[in-house]
Amino acid sequence: MTSSWRRHAPNIDASLLMNRPSTSNPSSLCALSSPLLSDCSCLENVAYLNELPNYKFVKGNICSADLLNYVLEEEKIDTIMHFAAQTHVDNSFGNSFQFTQNNIMGTHVLLESAKIAGIKRFIHVSTDEVYGEQRLDQDAMDEEQLLEPTNPYAATKAGAEFIAKSYYRSFGLPLIITRGNNVYGPHQYPEKLIPKFINQLRRGRKVTLHGTGENKRNFLYVEDVARAFETVLFKGKVGVVYNIGGSNERSNIDVAKDLIGLAGYKGKEDQMITFVEDRFFNDLRYHINSDRLFELGWREQVSWEDGIKLTYDWFEKNSHRYGDIESALVAHPRAGAEKGIN
Numbered sequence: 001m002t003s004s005w006r007r008h009a010p011n012i013d014a015s016l017l018m019n020r021p022s023t024s025n026p027s028s029l030c031a032l033s034s035p036l037l038s039d040c041s042c043l044e045n046v047a048y049l050n051e052l053p054n055y056k057f058v059k060g061n062i063c064s065a066d067l068l069n070y071v072l073e074e075e076k077i078d079t080i081m082h083f084a085a086q087t088h089v090d091n092s093f094g095n096s097f098q099f100t101q102n103n104i105m106g107t108h109v110l111l112e113s114a115k116i117a118g119i120k121r122f123i124h125v126s127t128d129e130v131y132g133e134q135r136l137d138q139d140a141m142d143e144e145q146l147l148e149p150t151n152p153y154a155a156t157k158a159g160a161e162f163i164a165k166s167y168y169r170s171f172g173l174p175l176i177i178t179r180g181n182n183v184y185g186p187h188q189y190p191e192k193l194i195p196k197f198i199n200q201l202r203r204g205r206k207v208t209l210h211g212t213g214e215n216k217r218n219f220l221y222v223e224d225v226a227r228a229f230e231t232v233l234f235k236g237k238v239g240v241v242y243n244i245g246g247s248n249e250r251s252n253i254d255v256a257k258d259l260i261g262l263a264g265y266k267g268k269e270d271q272m273i274t275f276v277e278d279r280f281f282n283d284l285r286y287h288i289n290s291d292r293l294f295e296l297g298w299r300e301q302v303s304w305e306d307g308i309k310l311t312y313d314w315f316e317k318n319s320h321r322y323g324d325i326e327s328a329l330v331a332h333p334r335a336g337a338e339k340g341i342n
């Protein structure tokens, strides 16, 4: 893995990162992203990678077996980090068929191509949301916790995990699964909570807070997440699931207040928040136990205060690169809802 990937990794939206020729000394990085799902993709975010001799970007869809088979063979890929997915929970309350297609079918096609290509390591990137809602009095959830996803996005991520596990058990595919907390940081598409609030505030608007704002999420700064993936890639054990959890558990209303302060409205928090209808279902929290990852040597390094300031500053300078983001800034984006049945 290149150090520049580690340093500059955006959110984790490089869709597919592949190394060759060897997992212990990878020399190449190849990213595959879908032209169909470009709403949240931004080529400018990864433009700096073009200068690297060991990087190649292929525009394509992981649902295309022909393309995957061709790329894996042509580029002599031996390691896959599978990030590609439809990820926004709100959108999954719209057309969730697209989530099944890309997250479950896409993963299945990629697994099959990986099997044919004799891949040496397959990191399947899942999410803490597959655990479903956690009560406040419940202990941190470890990797053996039952999966009880509560929204269509999380359900497709859980489904993809089961297919991936079946390829490990049936065919010996060298699989590792990660389940991570919420990522935040520079480059993240403004449909997600933090960049959305920043962009609302920068336009002089109030932030749109779902429900009472009491729901909690654990926020991990993107560089810590990239380091976690590097750790899992090089030190993780095949057949094992690793939680990637941090210590910045914050309620959405506290996040909103911190951002309102950074935007120069300190003391006017009440005036800068609009409470809107909650999601159809909004998990209270996901508090996960990351002892397995700690055993590999990973530790969270970036404090909330530093991370949120770096993020705010980045969006002040770079938000223009996403073009027209109005549809992402509404309280409940439902991209594709008109095409779905729910």
Ligand SMILES: NC(=O)c1ccc[n+]([C@@H]2O[C@H](COP(=O)([O-])OP(=O)(O)OC[C@H]3O[C@@H](n4cnc5c(N)ncnc54)[C@H](O)[C@@H]3O)[C@@H](O)[C@H]2O)c1
Pocket (backbone or CB within 6 Å): 011, 012, 013, 014, 015, 032, 033, 034, 037, 038, 040, 041, 042, 060, 061, 062, 063, 082, 083, 084, 085, 086, 087, 088, 102, 106, 125, 126, 127, 128, 157, 179, 180, 181, 182, 183, 184, 189
């Ligand atoms: N962002 C988070 O807080 C978070 C937390 C835990 C896990 N994850 C997981 O990490 C991964 C990346 O998340 P993100 O937030 O960077 O997502 P994102 O939505 O910003 O980016 C996903 C990328 O996948 C691509 N993609 C989707 N379907 C594709 C297809 N069929 N073929 C090729 N490319 C396709 C999109 O074009 C996009 O570039 C996802 O698997 C997600 O479930 C994210």
